[in-house]
Each structure stands twice: as C-alpha cells, then as structure tokens.
Amino acid sequence: MISPQTIEQITNRIDIIDVVSEFVKLKKRGANYLGLCPFHNEKTPSFTVSPAKEIYKCFGCGKSGNTITFLMEHEKYSYAESLKWLAQRYNIEIQETEVSDETRIVQQAAESLHALNNFAQKFFTEQLLQTEEGQGYALTYLEERGYDVQIIEKFQLGYNPQARNVFASAALQQQFSKEILLKSGLVVERNEELFDNYRGRIIFPIHNTTGKIIGFGARVIGKADKAPKYINTPENEVYVKSKILYGAYFARHSIDKNNECLLVEGYTDVISLHQAEIDNVVASGGTSLTADQLRIVKKYTNNLTIIYDGDAAGVKAAMRGLDMALEEGLNVKLVLIPDNEDPDSYVKKVGTSAFKKFIDAGKKDFILFQLEILLKEAANDITKKNDAVNQIAESLSRINKAEDFTRRNAYIHECAAVLKIDENGLINLVNKYINDRITKQEKSKPSAEETTETSVVEKNDDLFFHPDELQEKNLLRVLLEYGLNDWDSNMTIAAHIFKELDQFRFDNADMAVLYEVYKTQYEQGFNPSAKTLLYHENERVRTLVINVTLFPFELSRRWDEKLENIKVNNVDTSVQDVILSLNYFKLHKIKKMFEENQRDIELTKNWNEMLKLLEIHKYLKATEREITEQLGTVIMK
DSSP states (O other): OBOHHHHHHHHHHOOHHHHHTTTSOOEEETTEEEEOOSSSOOSSOOEEEETTTTEEEETTTOOEEOHHHHHHHHSOOOHHHHHHHHHHHTTOOOOBOOOOHHHHHHHHHHHHHHHHHHHHHHHHHHHHHHSHHIIIIIIHHHHHTTOOHHHHHHTTOEEEOSSTTHHHHHHHHTTOOHHHHHHHTSEEEETTEEEESSTTEEEEEEEOTTSOEEEEEEEESSSOSSSOSEEEOOOOSSOOGGGOOBTHHHHHHHHHHHTOEEEESSHHHHHHHHHTTOOSEEEOTTSOOOHHHHHHHHHHOSEEEEEEESSHHHHHHHHTTHHHHHHTTOEEEEEEEOTTOOHHHHHHHHOHHHHHHHHHHHOEEHHHHHHHHHHHHHTTOHHHHHHHHHHHHHHHHTOOOGGGHHHHHHHHHHHHHHHTOOHHHHHHHHHHHHHHHHHHHHHHSOOTTTOOOOOGGGSOSSOOOOGGGHHHHHHHHHHHHHTTSBSSSSOBHHHHHHHHTTTOOOSSHHHHHHHHHHHHHHHTTOOOOHHHHTTOSSHHHHHHHHHHHOOSOOOOTTHHHHSTTOOOSSOOOHHHHHHHHHHHHHHHHHHHHHHHHHHHHHHOOOHHHHHHHHHHHHHHHHHHHHHHHHHTOOOOO
C-alpha cells in the first residue's frame, strides 16, 4: 500500500490543468478552462476544469471529480495505478507502508520481472530492426505477412536470434539474476547452463492495461513442424493469463469511444485490424474467456462482439464463456469469418471498409446463435432437444441483474417461439435455475459467527444522514475546514476538538471512520484537510468528504457591497463556528445519554447501581447546563 507520506507529496504536487491537458485540449475561459468532454461526444465545449478548486465538471453529461478520479475514469486506472502515474510524472519516489515479509518478496519479484521484461522488449526489438539476421529473416517475414514498420513499432514486436544464448548472456551482463530469468520464461536451464527459450521466433510483448510489459508470446517463423506454433510466458507474479486481454492497452480509448469491444483469438488478428484502423479490438489469446477478462471489457463498454473463425473449432471457441458474459451484463454478439479465413487474413483480403460492413451485417445475437447450433445438433432427437431447452434456460438464468429483466423476458419470448414450447413453461424453468443457483450460493456462505465484520466505510453505496446526525456532519465539516488553524497559542483547532470529544463518540459509523482517519493522520504528523482527504485511497472516504463539505449554495461576495458597515465575507469566524458546532454536538449526545440513563434507572433493582446512575444523571445535568449557558439557549424537551 502506498504510504500516506507519498500520497501527501503527490496531492501537493498535482496540477489538474497539467494532467487533464494530456488528454483534453483546454482553453482558458475566465478563472477556469474549457474543452470538449472526453466522456461523451459533443460539438460545443461543456467540460470545465477549475484549477483553484482542483476539480473538473462536464455540464453536458454530468461527469465530475478531481485529478485522480479523472485518471481513473479516462484511463480506467485503479486508485493505486493513478497515484503511481502521477508519482512518475512528478518524479516522486513511492514509499510503501510496512508490509509482511511474504508481501515484500512478491513485490520485489514483480519489480524485477517488470525491469527484465522492459529490458527484453528493447533487446528483441533492436534484434529485429537493427541486426542483419533480424532484418533478413524475421522482418522480411513480417513484411511478407503485410505488416508495416509503423505497426511493428507500435506493438513493439521483436526477434530472438537463433544462437543458443544471445539474450541470456545480455541479461546476465545487466545483472539480472538466474532465478528471475528462469521465472520470466525467457530462458531455460539445461545441464546448469542457461539457453534462450524463444530462439528464432517473432516476439509479441504483452502489456497490461497501464502499458507495462508483463510477458511475451513467441511465434515460429513460417509453419510449425514439431515445435509448438506459439510459446507464452509461464504464470508468475505479474503474468496471469486468465486476467489478460492482448491489445487492451492500445484499444482502451477506442473501445470507450466506439462503445464496443471486438474480441478475436490471436495476436496477429489484433495487429492486422489495428493496421486497418479498426482499433477497438483485443484478443483472448486462444483460451476460453474468463470472468477477469470479461471484467476488463466491462470497464470500457457493455457491448462485446466476438469475431472467430467460421470452422467448427471457431464455433466451439465462441460458445465458451457465454454464461459468464451474460452474468457480467454484457450484450454479446457473434460474427463468424468465412471458412479458411481468420480476422488477420480476411481484413487483408477485403480491406477496411468491406471488413467493417461485413462485421455490421454479420452480427448474430449470441443467445439465438447458441439456440440455432443446439437445434441443428439435436435434429429430430427428442432427448437432445430436451437438453437444448435446458441449456438455453440455464443460459437465460444468467441474465439476472434487475436492469436486465426486460431483456431476459424478450429472450424467453423469442426462444420459446423458436423451440415451439409454452412460454410460461420456459419462464418457470429459467426461474428454477435462478433459484437453484441462489440456494447453492446461500449454502456456500459462511455462518454469521465465521464472517468477519466488513469496513463500515464500504458497506453502503448511498449515505443518508439522520436528522440527529447532522450535528456530527457539521462537526466534521469544521474539523476539515478549520482543523489546522490555531485555536490559541498552544494548540490547533483539531487538537482542541480531539480534547473536547474525549468522552464522546460518533453514532454514525461512516462518519466515525472519517473522524478516525483524520485523527490518525493528524497524530502521525500529517496535515489532513478536505483537500488531502479528497485523494484518500478509500473511495468511500473520498465520497464522505464531499458529502460533508459540499454545499449547494455559496454566499455572494457582493453582500459586503450591499450591506453598509457590515462585513459578511472575508471575516474569520472559525473559532465561533467551532464553539457552536462542538456545543450542539455535545447537547445531542447528552440528550441521548439522558435517555439511556433514564432507562437504566427504571430497570435497575440494585441500590448501589441506582446511586451510580443518579450520579451520572447529576453530572450530565451539570454539563448540559454549562453548555446551554455558553449558547445562551434554553433546554428543549
């Protein structure tokens, strides 16, 4: 986890105009900057960036946030990835909080693998483009396949020479350890000697969604004889095949813009389509689709079009992963390329325009295509037709999100008509599969005693403040706004609030967490404020800060001009605000304590316990009287 010190350094250095300008052309307009919104298509600029408030807002689509949320929304980075991007931009060294020895070992291995992969890519690309063997053997082959130098450089393709240990020797000279070389899969060991694993092959670097090279694919040049056509990186700390879509880094903006992801099987399919300027495309790498891969797609769009070969193997590959895609709420279409062709060869054969028209015209609904295949296989076999009904019902049961209810009913209506069965019967069968799955999930859940309590900050998507909790919200507001100001010559307002609240607690669990986050950072020597906590790693904390500090109205600066001899603005009222907020907070808490104390007095049968409760009652009364005298108010029942 990135340390609070590093986060503070990053947030202090952030220049929202500098960052957003990387992705949006901005023009100064008064105190703010204006540009075309990157989150939706528009012709008139409505995307506004405020350098003073360090926020952006589009008045067209409503998107808003700070620098980090901009990177998370636009680049689809995680919170940590956004911080690392900013740290690299501003040359800030990232410090991690204390981690276990096991975690540290994993992190060090990951860093070493990233460094090795980066070195390997540069080495292989140099071998392809700048050596006689690479140019005469590998580059010629790629050019014959129709790839130009620009696309080769974009995807950072390379070549591993045929000599047995050219790469291994170069990597050892760069001080990469034998252990990390073997873990990367780039070399193998035989008789205590290291050999290059990808000798004489074209190298395809594999990037994660932030652009880091996490592994490689290596293809034989020409037709494979006895050796496998492709060799891939073995799984390690940074490369997990089920969580990777080849080309996602290069396609992410186009997928977002087109609101559609094209999915193919192989590396060359992706590269050829990009060269044909069809760049919203990724590859599964020839494996069955996984839930993690589908979630990568869902980060950018809900529309997935699968483009596979039209042979039997291609049809079977397309069918795999259907249920998971439905569960993820994706709208799945299928396009089958004509026999003896694949997307790589077909786009080269017909050209960009014809290929796009073929895709648009050839899209088949995945559910209906599955039904068509199942019925074709069943023919007149009653048992197989019955199996087809059950398989379709099971697939339809995966469309189980509330927002997809109408979509599922439309499928049931259409499938029942094709199958020539009663629609209500199919509805009942689909519901049976849904209920069976729910029952199975309930049985697999741990019991209440085994379940650890989850963080209250993450438990609820919507925060509603009870009227009694408005005092808590207001006190957090003054803490965030004035906490670092001086209370007197000896302490800050934050220190004064902590002292005054020593005997009190927050009833709202979410606000209690925000209070503790602030207090912890303050006591550790940081300078927490609404601004710094707006960049906190926990999304819920960031949301709470906005809820606590954001108000729909601001007092007009012109009131000072309107009201003679009265200064409404530009007056420091922090101390008065803190006193009032603390006193009202305490009064509400004391009222609750009175109610609890009264119930305890009525229930107790023990005389000594009664005396203690009466003493508490007396103390609460005295405290209440002291507070109300400060406020100049009367006690209200």
